[in-house]
Amino acid sequence: MWTETDKAFMQRALDVAERGRGRVAPNPLVGCVLVKEGEVIAEGWHDHLGGLHAEQMAIHDAESKGKSPNGATAYVTLEPCNHYGRTPPCTEALLWSGVKHVIVAHPDPNPTVRGKGFQVLRDAGITVQSGLLEERAAEQMKPFLYWCEHRRPMVTVKLAIDANGSVDDRSAEAQRFTSEACLDEVHRLRKDCDAILVGAETIERDDPSLTIRRVETERQPLRVILDPKERTNPDAIVYNDGHETVQIGSDFTGLLPLLNRLGDMEKQRLLIEGGPTTIHSFLQEGLVDEFYLVRSEVTHQMPIASNIDGDVLKQTGLSLERTEKWGEESVEVWKRNAAL
Numbered sequence: 001m002w003t004e005t006d007k008a009f010m011q012r013a014l015d016v017a018e019r020g021r022g023r024v025a026p027n028p029l030v031g032c033v034l035v036k037e038g039e040v041i042a043e044g045w046h047d048h049l050g051g052l053h054a055e056q057m058a059i060h061d062a063e064s065k066g067k068s069p070n071g072a073t074a075y076v077t078l079e080p081c082n083h084y085g086r087t088p089p090c091t092e093a094l095l096w097s098g099v100k101h102v103i104v105a106h107p108d109p110n111p112t113v114r115g116k117g118f119q120v121l122r123d124a125g126i127t128v129q130s131g132l133l134e135e136r137a138a139e140q141m142k143p144f145l146y147w148c149e150h151r152r153p154m155v156t157v158k159l160a161i162d163a164n165g166s167v168d169d170r171s172a173e174a175q176r177f178t179s180e181a182c183l184d185e186v187h188r189l190r191k192d193c194d195a196i197l198v199g200a201e202t203i204e205r206d207d208p209s210l211t212i213r214r215v216e217t218e219r220q221p222l223r224v225i226l227d228p229k230e231r232t233n234p235d236a237i238v239y240n241d242g243h244e245t246v247q248i249g250s251d252f253t254g255l256l257p258l259l260n261r262l263g264d265m266e267k268q269r270l271l272i273e274g275g276p277t278t279i280h281s282f283l284q285e286g287l288v289d290e291f292y293l294v295r296s297e298v299t300h301q302m303p304i305a306s307n308i309d310g311d312v313l314k315q316t317g318l319s320l321e322r323t324e325k326w327g328e329e330s331v332e333v334w335k336r337n338a339a340l
Helices: 005-019 054-064 090-097 116-123 134-140 142-150 180-191 198-207 254-262 278-284 310-315
Strands: 029-038 039-044 075-076 103-105 127-130 154-162 166-169 193-199 222-226 246-247 267-273 290-295 303-305 319-327 329-336
Touching: 005 029, 005 039, 005 054, 005 075, 005 103, 005 134, 029 054, 054 075, 054 090, 075 134, 075 198, 090 116, 103 134, 103 303, 116 127, 116 180, 134 142, 142 154, 154 180, 154 278, 166 329, 180 319, 193 198, 193 278, 198 222, 290 319, 310 319
Parallel strands: 075 103, 103 127, 154 267, 154 290, 193 222, 193 267, 222 246
Antiparallel strands: 029 039, 029 075, 166 303, 290 329, 319 329
């Protein structure tokens, strides 16, 4: 059905969509390429929240170059919207531009769209096809699709352990034991998340800022502190640095209600960076969708066991998907089967 040329154009749309990473939530990453007579005449992406959508930017790009989109084919990674939100409908922009053919990677499951964009375009006589590189598009916008289906955030855990599975060394002051390059990757992971969660002990022991600092970003994640006994120090960094923090205190009644609450706030991906107690509670409830287990060659002198290994992760429904290198550390990436 699809030619290699079609695939190449859609892959380009997926590539340009990446330029909006960390900048558009709660909207998904979207890219658009306009093709005419076998050549790309313009491209666009959703660059920032409230900014032009991918289709609108591509049309503007064509016009700024003096090229008419009339009669062109639009390759778009997500079904064009047909409602007024922060911007006018993308279907209107496509109709106005004179595009004759729209090829889409993934339908939009959001109830405000869900097929309506396709129907409006078809009713206007535009040829619409869907499903080109759909799986790649789904992977790119996974948190958005997960939130549309479950109305709560996808849960990602990051845990660093030493050579023997320890998370901390009680013989020393609290300190990081992974490499600088590994820390860079952690901050890239944070950039892809809307909220970061830790428990009270992590705040008391480490007093972390839980912000994105080592990669460029235009937003900071919501910090969520599980503190049912309300014992964290009010002078802790997270309560005083001007960035948004939610403390879950004595009114905390469970993990799923917490995720539902975050979902209502349009948080689509939650990163848990807490200690073993917090992580185990989410694992036991079956609420972890992906797990980054970071292994260091360091050996702690007075170790605190994580009691988390491959067997534990398998028992909670996760499967090892791949391994990576983050600087000097090796990382196992575990995913829940059929997480979407």
